[in-house]
Amino acid sequence: xxxxxxxSLAAAVAGIASGMTVLCAGFGTVGEPIELxxxxxxxxxxxxxxxSNNAGTGExxxxxxxRERRVRKVVCSYPRTSDPHVxxxxxxxxxxxLELVPQGTLSERIRAGGAGIGGFFTRVAAGTRLGEGKxxxxxxxxxxxxxxxxxADVALLRAExxxxxxxxxxxxxxxxxxxxxxxxxxxxxxQVREMAExxxxxxxxxxxxxxxxxxxxxx
Amino acid sequence: xxxxxxxSLAAAVAGIASGMTVLCAGFGTVGEPIELxxxxxxxxxxxxxxxSNNAGTGExxxxxxxRERRVRKVVCSYPRTSDPHVxxxxxxxxxxxLELVPQGTLSERIRAGGAGIGGFFTRVAAGTRLGEGKxxxxxxxxxxxxxxxxxADVALLRAExxxxxxxxxxxxxxxxxxxxxxxxxxxxxxQVREMAExxxxxxxxxxxxxxxxxxxxxx
Amino acid sequence: xxxxxxxxxxxxxxxxxxxxxYVNLGIGMPTLVSDYLPAGREIVVHSENGILGMGGAPxxxxxxxxxxxxxxxxxxxxxxxxxxxxxxxxAMIRGGxxxxxxxxxxxxxxxxxxxxxxxDDPAFAPGVGGAMDLAVGAKEVxxxxxxxxxxxxxxxxxxxxxPLTARACVKRVxxxxxxxxxxxxxxxxxxxxxxxxLASLQDVTEPKLILANDWKRFSAPAL
Amino acid sequence: xxxxxxxxxxxxxxxxxxxxxYVNLGIGMPTLVSDYLPAGREIVVHSENGILGMGGAPxxxxxxxxxxxxxxxxxxxxxxxxxxxxxxxxAMIRGGxxxxxxxxxxxxxxxxxxxxxxxDDPAFAPGVGGAMDLAVGAKEVxxxxxxxxxxxxxxxxxxxxxPLTARACVKRVxxxxxxxxxxxxxxxxxxxxxxxxLASLQDVTEPKLILANDWKRFSAPAL
Numbered sequence: 001x002x003x004x005x006x007x008s009l010a011a012a013v014a015g016i017a018s019g020m021t022v023l024c025a026g027f028g029t030v031g032e033p034i035e036l037x038x039x040x041x042x043x044x045x046x047x048x049x050x051x052s053n054n055a056g057t058g059e060x061x062x063x064x065x066x067r068e069r070r071v072r073k074v075v076c077s078y079p080r081t082s083d084p085h086v087x088x089x090x091x092x093x094x095x096x097x098l099e100l101v102p103q104g105t106l107s108e109r110i111r112a113g114g115a116g117i118g119g120f121f122t123r124v125a126a127g128t129r130l131g132e133g134k135x136x137x138x139x140x141x142x143x144x145x146x147x148x149x150x151x152a153d154v155a156l157l158r159a160e161x162x163x164x165x166x167x168x169x170x171x172x173x174x175x176x177x178x179x180x181x182x183x184x185x186x187x188x189x190x191q192v193r194e195m196a197e198x199x200x201x202x203x204x205x206x207x208x209x210x211x212x213x214x215x216x217x218x219x
Numbered sequence: 220x221x222x223x224x225x226x227s228l229a230a231a232v233a234g235i236a237s238g239m240t241v242l243c244a245g246f247g248t249v250g251e252p253i254e255l256x257x258x259x260x261x262x263x264x265x266x267x268x269x270x271s272n273n274a275g276t277g278e279x280x281x282x283x284x285x286r287e288r289r290v291r292k293v294v295c296s297y298p299r300t301s302d303p304h305v306x307x308x309x310x311x312x313x314x315x316x317l318e319l320v321p322q323g324t325l326s327e328r329i330r331a332g333g334a335g336i337g338g339f340f341t342r343v344a345a346g347t348r349l350g351e352g353k354x355x356x357x358x359x360x361x362x363x364x365x366x367x368x369x370x371a372d373v374a375l376l377r378a379e380x381x382x383x384x385x386x387x388x389x390x391x392x393x394x395x396x397x398x399x400x401x402x403x404x405x406x407x408x409x410q411v412r413e414m415a416e417x418x419x420x421x422x423x424x425x426x427x428x429x430x431x432x433x434x435x436x437x438x
Numbered sequence: 439x440x441x442x443x444x445x446x447x448x449x450x451x452x453x454x455x456x457x458x459x460y461v462n463l464g465i466g467m468p469t470l471v472s473d474y475l476p477a478g479r480e481i482v483v484h485s486e487n488g489i490l491g492m493g494g495a496p497x498x499x500x501x502x503x504x505x506x507x508x509x510x511x512x513x514x515x516x517x518x519x520x521x522x523x524x525x526x527x528x529a530m531i532r533g534g535x536x537x538x539x540x541x542x543x544x545x546x547x548x549x550x551x552x553x554x555x556x557x558d559d560p561a562f563a564p565g566v567g568g569a570m571d572l573a574v575g576a577k578e579v580x581x582x583x584x585x586x587x588x589x590x591x592x593x594x595x596x597x598x599x600x601p602l603t604a605r606a607c608v609k610r611v612x613x614x615x616x617x618x619x620x621x622x623x624x625x626x627x628x629x630x631x632x633x634x635x636l637a638s639l640q641d642v643t644e645p646k647l648i649l650a651n652d653w654k655r656f657s658a659p660a661l
Numbered sequence: 662x663x664x665x666x667x668x669x670x671x672x673x674x675x676x677x678x679x680x681x682x683y684v685n686l687g688i689g690m691p692t693l694v695s696d697y698l699p700a701g702r703e704i705v706v707h708s709e710n711g712i713l714g715m716g717g718a719p720x721x722x723x724x725x726x727x728x729x730x731x732x733x734x735x736x737x738x739x740x741x742x743x744x745x746x747x748x749x750x751x752a753m754i755r756g757g758x759x760x761x762x763x764x765x766x767x768x769x770x771x772x773x774x775x776x777x778x779x780x781d782d783p784a785f786a787p788g789v790g791g792a793m794d795l796a797v798g799a800k801e802v803x804x805x806x807x808x809x810x811x812x813x814x815x816x817x818x819x820x821x822x823x824p825l826t827a828r829a830c831v832k833r834v835x836x837x838x839x840x841x842x843x844x845x846x847x848x849x850x851x852x853x854x855x856x857x858x859l860a861s862l863q864d865v866t867e868p869k870l871i872l873a874n875d876w877k878r879f880s881a882p883a884l
């Protein structure tokens with residue numbers, strides 16, 4: 001029997017270790033698995049690489065991890081989201097590394113990681129500072145840069161409903177990076193508002209099929 | 220006002236011309252826009268390049284186009300679907316060209332075409348006859364080949380329901396290549412079983428957002 | 439002469455959006471454009487975080503915390519709208535499916551180069567968001583910005599001083615003084631606000647301006 | 662000695678699929694494997710055309726023409742199953758999310774090279790389908806094939822004669838005579854059918870066989 005449900009946040013994040021690369025879904029706080037992210041704190045993990053669209057809002061979730069100095073590096077498109085003071089302070093103090101990636105390229109690199117693509121050419125950032133140092137070539141008359149996939153040790157997700165097979169359904173714009181990140185984490189963990197009976201999620205409208213998900217916890 | 224509904228198959232395919240590259244969705248006959256494809260015949264178009272998973276089943280749809288000698292070349296993964304006799308006969312007679320592409324690479328090339336990706340590296344077909352002549356490189360210890368996007372003049376689609384904004388919903392395994400091909404056609408035309416009132420399709424479960432679709436016809 | 443307010447600039451940019459257009463409105467001033475979309479036109483607003491058919495701000499009491507725009511403000515969905523994931527949202531952008539992107543800018547060059555992601559101000563970490571994707575991917579890019587910096591320096595430059603977002607992408611610029619097109623011949627003045635003359639506009643613009651034959655005066659409603 | 666029937670071979674391959682596995686069953690003989698999945702195990706069957714949680718053939722009267730498997734036969738969906746598009750189906754394959762792919766084969770080499778897409782028979786147009794994607798992408802690939810060709814020639818070869826699907830991907834081979842593992846040391850015989858001896862098996866196998874210390878006899882129910 002397949003049962004990916006776990007009884008607690010602690011069980012949901014068990015095994016996540018220092019130095020790991022962790023995909024954190026969400027756009028700002030919407031769709032951000034705040035409780036899962038904060039459950040990393042009692043594990044004592046450090047030197048994490050966080051891949052997320054932003055670099056933490058206020059003092060919860062990613063921001064809390066950063067404030068507690070558990071994060072070595074952030075890979076994101078836009079650290080200056082609403083209330084980024086925790087990241088800003090650490091960044092200015094030189095205590096945290098930033099890899100800035102255009103948002104669509106960030107999404108596509110994560111998607112490539114989950115889909116087994118070895119790299120892709122995109123016009124985005126070609127000829128700009130964010131394209132510097134990347135292999136470049138002209139394709140059909142336009143300069144492209146080669147971008148590498150992002151694969152992570154862990155993907156932390158937040159969904160509206162899930163079932164014991166790991167199928168997930170999101171709500172409105174909280175979907176955002178969640179379905180993109182799920183396939184790219186060697187371990188994919190989802191916090192859900194509500195657990196659904198197997199077979200009650202509409203098979204035509206499952207946003208993340210269970211094959212991409214390892215653990216589901218209500219939080 | 221946005222109204223992508225057209226009143227007839229003839230209006231749906233208006234403007235499609237000889238020599239064009241046409242994406243035809245479907246896996247075998249399931250999800251194949253048979254009526255739209257056959258509506259190309261009275262247009263008198265010739266020398267089409269058809270991109271589809273298969274190369275026609277029986278004597279309808281793609282098979283009919285081929286039998287009527289309207290197709291110069293087929294780009295597909297598996298011409299030997301159930302009852303491929305029309306394609307087989309033309310192929311053996313040397314009257315039609317075949318570009319064979321692994322199914323996932325075919326899908327990914329079309330997806331790249333629709334998503335503005337200039338090319339991608341994949342391990343699939345590397346070191347095999349289907350990878351010959353392609354740029355190859357080792358990435359993380361594995362041989363990859365560079366694959367180019369497929370962009371088409373037209374994408375022909377078949378959906379269960381559509382609305383005047385071009386939003387589409389498919390049914391069960393008839394979804395297959397449809398959502399992948401819609402973005403890759405400069406003109407995307409969908410035949411639907413049923414037209415829906417705007418706003419009645421669940422925004423959480425629209426499989427192809429209307430931005431990718433230009434015309435919708437009931438057929 | 440009275441330069442336009444930010445809301446008037448947004449209003450002016452909104453008037454040019456045609457019926458049926460798929461548009462992305464950048465964060466900051468461009469987000470205000472959605473408040474002034476002309477009545478009678480069906481315009482589909484796209485958001486990077488997975489929305490097509492975005493409406494205006496929600497009525498009090500109808501706010502939904504799971505429904506935000508790219509600027510992270512609360513928003514709504516129109517009938518016919520759809521939700522999708524981030525990667526599909528950027529396939530729409532990068533794949534050339536958006537008719538129009540209106541973005542804020544620090545600078546635009548006479549060649550249409552856009553600089554809108556960083557001023558290298560050491561006081562802030564840089565952020566790029568979806569700006570580079572939009573600049574490269576949208577069928578047309580228009581910039582919406584004050585004509586000059588706070589210090590009066592021109593923002594329309596021969597060459598951008600700030601790091602580029604993308605080369606040769608901006609086709610039209612809406613400022614608080616004028617509407618200008620970036621063309622192969624140079625920067626063309628299409629419209630100027632009341633009581634502004636070309637010489638005065640040239641004074642606050644780095645590249646040589648060309649006055650369109652059919653240029654006109656424009657004014658915006660009080661906003 | 663009685664070689665296994667095709668259904669018995671499928672039965673044998675099915676016995677090794679563990680509870681909770683995500684598997685793709687190739688067209689032809691491997692499709693029969695789904696008829697023999699051991700009771701009490703929850704196994705999620707994937708199909709290239711956008712299905713997870715595929716069930717068996719539909720009951721008469723319950724056929725749905727929009728619900729087919731990769732071999733284009735009618736099928737069903739289990740509770741917990743999901744539909745998705747072709748590109749997501751292949752992201753699952755290429756991205757290494759499938760635990761197991763069972764495919765038919767023309768030949769398997771001692772290094773695990775797989776040849777199963779074309780024999781260069783001029784009577785047919787070649788077809789590759791999803792074979793190369795599965796061979797490269799699945800976490801484990803197992804081949805299911807007759808031990809010899811109709812003419813008695815070995816299908817387990819030192820080197821494949823037919824064009825390759827992928828190199829060094831097959832880990833286990835189920836034939837009508839034996840179960841064999843492809844290992845760094847060579848081709849290891851794990852199981853042989855009743856009354857077959859190693860010398861006879863070697864006679865119809867090109868590379869030198871290694872008999873596992875713990876090899877055993879196996880038989881399948883009458884099918």
